[in-house]
Amino acid sequence: MSDEELLRGRRTPLEIDPEEFRRIGHRLVDDIAGLLGSMRDRPLTSGEGPAQIRGLLGADRPMPEEGTDAGALVEEASALLLDHSLYNAHPRFFGYITAGAAPIGMLGDLLAAAVNPNLGSWTLSPMGTEMEAQSIRWICDLVGFPQGGDGVLVSGGNVANMLGFWAARAARTDWDVRKHGMRVEGARDLRVYGAVGTHTWIENAVDMAGMGAESIRWIDTDADGRILLGALRAAIDADLEVGGVPMMVIGTGGSVSTGVVDPLPALRELCDELGIWFHVDGAYGAFAAAAGSAPDELRGLALADSVALDPHKWLYAPLEAGCTLVRDPQALLAAFSYRPEYYHFAEDVQNYFEHGIQNSRGFRALKVWLILRQLGAAAYRRMLDEDIALARRFHAIAAAHPELEALTCHLSITTYRYVPADLAERSGEEDVGAYLNELNERVQDRLEKGGEAFVSNAVLDGAYALRMCIVNFRTGLEDVEALAEISVEAGRALDAEMRPAALR
Ligand SMILES: Cc1ncc(COP(=O)(O)O)c(C=O)c1O
Secondary structure: OOHHHHHHHOOOOOOOOOOHHHHHHHHHHHHHHHHHHHHHOOEEEEEOHHHHHHHOOOOOOOOOOOOOHHHHHHHHHHHHHHHHOOOOOOEEEEOOOOOOOHHHHHHHHHHHHHHOOOOOOOOOOOHHHHHHHHHHHHHHHOOOOOOOOOEEEEEOOHHHHHHHHHHHHHHHOOOOOOHHHOOOOOOOOEEEEOOOOOOOOOHHHHHHOOOHHHHHHOOOEOOEEEEOOHHHHHHHHHHHHHOEEEEEEEEOOOOOOOOOOOOHHHHHHHHEEEHOOOEEEOOOOOOHOOOOOOOHHHHHHHOOOOOOEOOHHHOOOOOOOOEEEEOOOOOHHHHOOOOOOOOOOOOOOOOOHHHHHOOOOOOOOOHHHHHHHHHHHHHHHHHHHHHHHHHHHHHHHHOOOOEEEEEEEEOEEEEEOOOHHHHHHOOOHHHHHHHHHHHHHHHHHHHHOOOEEEEEEEEEEOEEEEEEEEEOOOOOOHHHHHHHHHHHHHHHHHHHHHHOOHHH
């Protein structure tokens, strides 16, 4: 064929005819509906190791020179994924802080990809941009954050927090930090403050800002893991004395390990007194400010200069969706906006590329918007309260069980340990403590591969704890009851295998 013939009325192998698309799509939707319908009866994971997974995939195959029929390919991908994944949507998935995707969010992602608007600018995504702005306004209403500020959807909690950090840096430097960077003659050292246990995003942030990890002041906590105000004050005073600039205080609204909430209103007062940016990391817990059963102090996030929160955690959205809110509508623009000459975008509308680090932006707002609309505020508040109630019920079940030790319980996270009944009185002894740590780590491993239930871990004062977190709208009371039994069964079996003679 001549070039002329190839290029005129061009048809590439990437095209799928509408009829064929419909057939492939219907089949895929049927497969997904089958997964949703059978989720509870399936093992949570296939438990296959890396060699098996790589074998199934044919991981070492070179890039094929010839293409594959689209229908066959989607069937292949669907079989690989539907039968060889770990399902965080399973009702007994309690690990980390990962929600199973709300079905309407799945449909939203499909529709978003079909229209494929670029939410960098209003011109390129008129409806999409307004849906994102509306979702952000609704999120503010839900958690009590004042309207009138600014907000943007991002990939997740790490980036949502970092945007707060960059906004703080732009606001708290008395030189033009975006122009001159950090190496300015006479510039004072910027310092950030957060409790020991603050999520690791802060280390990435100071690293990327060229401030270095030494600019973080890790503040001691009380026995529950809440930041100690006296210790915070002392650290700030010490920095001020040597000419440092306290740039930002981080309050956590649901810590990653135990879900504990810092005294947010008191942190606001301190920041007001000293003119410091107050940021709340609510990646996990901020949505719970809408729930009546959450601690009152969580609602102090409404007082923050910036808040990070994650729809892909406690709003049950499919990955990825994080969100940054700022009180001052100029704060994100002041940190991020550039207006290059190659963009012909109206200036009197929202152009989200100016509000963060992404230029081209996907339509993650659609799944958020759909979930908020499908639920409505009342049903959503009820679901948050139910998740919290279930974590509390699990804590009570563990506390009543002779072989489980109930540890912390905050928001929807409970930590606990398997402790053989005859060792319960001896857990303070060094060798017993070390054995219990090893035993519980193995319990976690066994659960992780067993496919009955999935938990993650926390380390509390040197003790290796199992950690269950409920941001899962499919989990019911029967599942938390089962988790206790599954943990005890695994603990008993492993104890019988592992217990050293000296501890028998
Ligand atoms: C308190 C807190 N901050 C930040 C993050 C990071 O969020 P993401 O994993 O969505 O980046 C997490 C994740 O669990 C978290 O719990």
